[in-house]
Amino acid sequence: MSGLFDPLRVGELALPNRIVMAPMTRSRALPDGSVPQMVADYYAQRADAGLIVSEAIYVSPMAKGYLSTPGLADDAHVAAWRRVTDAVRAKGGRMFAQLFHTGRVAMPEFLPDGAQPVAPSAVAIDGVTWTSGGQKPHVTPRALAENEIPGVADEFAAAARRALEAGFHGVEIHAASGYLIHQFLDASINQRRDSFGGSVENRARFLLMTVDRVAQAVGRDRVGLKVSPRIKFNDVRDPDAEAVYPYVAEQLSARAIAYLHGAQQGGYDTHAALRPRFKGLYFAGAGFDRASGEALLAAGGADAIVYGAPYIANPDLVGRFRSGAALAQADKATIYGGGEKGYVDYPFAS
Numbered sequence: 001m002s003g004l005f006d007p008l009r010v011g012e013l014a015l016p017n018r019i020v021m022a023p024m025t026r027s028r029a030l031p032d033g034s035v036p037q038m039v040a041d042y043y044a045q046r047a048d049a050g051l052i053v054s055e056a057i058y059v060s061p062m063a064k065g066y067l068s069t070p071g072l073a074d075d076a077h078v079a080a081w082r083r084v085t086d087a088v089r090a091k092g093g094r095m096f097a098q099l100f101h102t103g104r105v106a107m108p109e110f111l112p113d114g115a116q117p118v119a120p121s122a123v124a125i126d127g128v129t130w131t132s133g134g135q136k137p138h139v140t141p142r143a144l145a146e147n148e149i150p151g152v153a154d155e156f157a158a159a160a161r162r163a164l165e166a167g168f169h170g171v172e173i174h175a176a177s178g179y180l181i182h183q184f185l186d187a188s189i190n191q192r193r194d195s196f197g198g199s200v201e202n203r204a205r206f207l208l209m210t211v212d213r214v215a216q217a218v219g220r221d222r223v224g225l226k227v228s229p230r231i232k233f234n235d236v237r238d239p240d241a242e243a244v245y246p247y248v249a250e251q252l253s254a255r256a257i258a259y260l261h262g263a264q265q266g267g268y269d270t271h272a273a274l275r276p277r278f279k280g281l282y283f284a285g286a287g288f289d290r291a292s293g294e295a296l297l298a299a300g301g302a303d304a305i306v307y308g309a310p311y312i313a314n315p316d317l318v319g320r321f322r323s324g325a326a327l328a329q330a331d332k333a334t335i336y337g338g339g340e341k342g343y344v345d346y347p348f349a350s
């Protein structure tokens with residue numbers, strides 16, 4: 001039985017506690033996808049988390065899906081992230097880079113030469129997204145050709161190598177939230193008839209290929225992966241989540257990656273489904289406070305608890321949990337985008 005303040009070994013890494021800072025997009029990157037100094041300050045303030053997982057970072061120019069989001073697609077990005085990891089390490093912290101490809105969530109204006117976004121199938125998101133010209137309906141993506149798909153997995157591997165070069169301790173593959181890997185898993189989105197569509201095994205092929213190539217690039221004990229079955233976001237449906245996610249957990253278990261991160265955010269009992277099927281470390285996220293996190297750890301339902309929203313206004317979340325101090329509430333107006341206000345100016349309790 002363990003608690004939030006017990007240490008945890010993740011591969012070679014020794015976490016001083018089991019409080020993980022969730023990946024959270026805050027949209028402070030420069031137009032070229034590199035992160036400014038305030039991003040280093042923000043993460044360094046939170047360096048006493050057992051582990052920080054960065055905001056989602058696009059792996060290649062075709063992977064970008066939002067304004068003001070960061071990349072790890074070139075050397076300039078590496079140099080910018082190096083400042084962040086140096087600042088976190090100087091405070092004694094540990095940090096993984098969350099890597100993503102947004103697939104059909106992207107809009108042409110974010111992509112090279114205004115390209116059409118790519119996805120498993122030409123199925124558009126029913127909804128709108130933010131662009132430089134305000135909210136616009138999503139566009140219909142182009143279905144990736146079967147022989148293009150391994151190249152996309154290679155983009156994740158190349159970005160993972162850059163992440164280590166930039167000083168991250170490891171990477172978290174983003175297979176959640178309706179982005180490209182999740183789009184392959186979801187039968188309502190993936191309508192392919194080749195080796196990447198149809199059966200559960202086929203729909204999970206891109207995910208597992210990506211895991212294998214990333215693990216080969218940086219070592220399996222530096223690789224985590226996040227899923228969020230049936231999340232109500234980006235038009236995710238996951239009609240057969242009961243078949244997909246147990247299979248994914250077992251396949252990841254066989255590959256012995258560092259951890260599996262499950263966000264329980266839809267109508268699916270993610271933790272109960274994944275925990276028994278994945279023999280490595282299981283990180284449970286979404287909706288936890290201190291008490292419910294402690295309770296799940298005590299029951300053996302997870303090895304660490306992932307906290308997102310509470311970290312926005314509480315840079316000293318670990319200290320507040322330890323002392324029982326009240327949590328501050330975030331200002332919703334400054335969550336996404338803008339400058340230092342609402343980003344690096346939330347006070348410490350003591």
Ligand SMILES: Cc1cc2nc3c(=O)[nH]c(=O)nc-3n(C[C@H](O)[C@H](O)[C@H](O)COP(=O)(O)O)c2cc1C
Pocket residue numbers: 022023024025026054055056098174176177226263285286287288306307308309310335
């Ligand atoms: C502002 C914000 C940005 C987020 N960005 C990401 C992201 O970049 N990648 C990701 O996997 N999840 C993202 N999430 C989801 C969180 O990682 C987490 O799963 C979710 O907030 C539920 O945990 P919580 O209840 O502790 O906030 C984001 C959540 C918030 C609140």
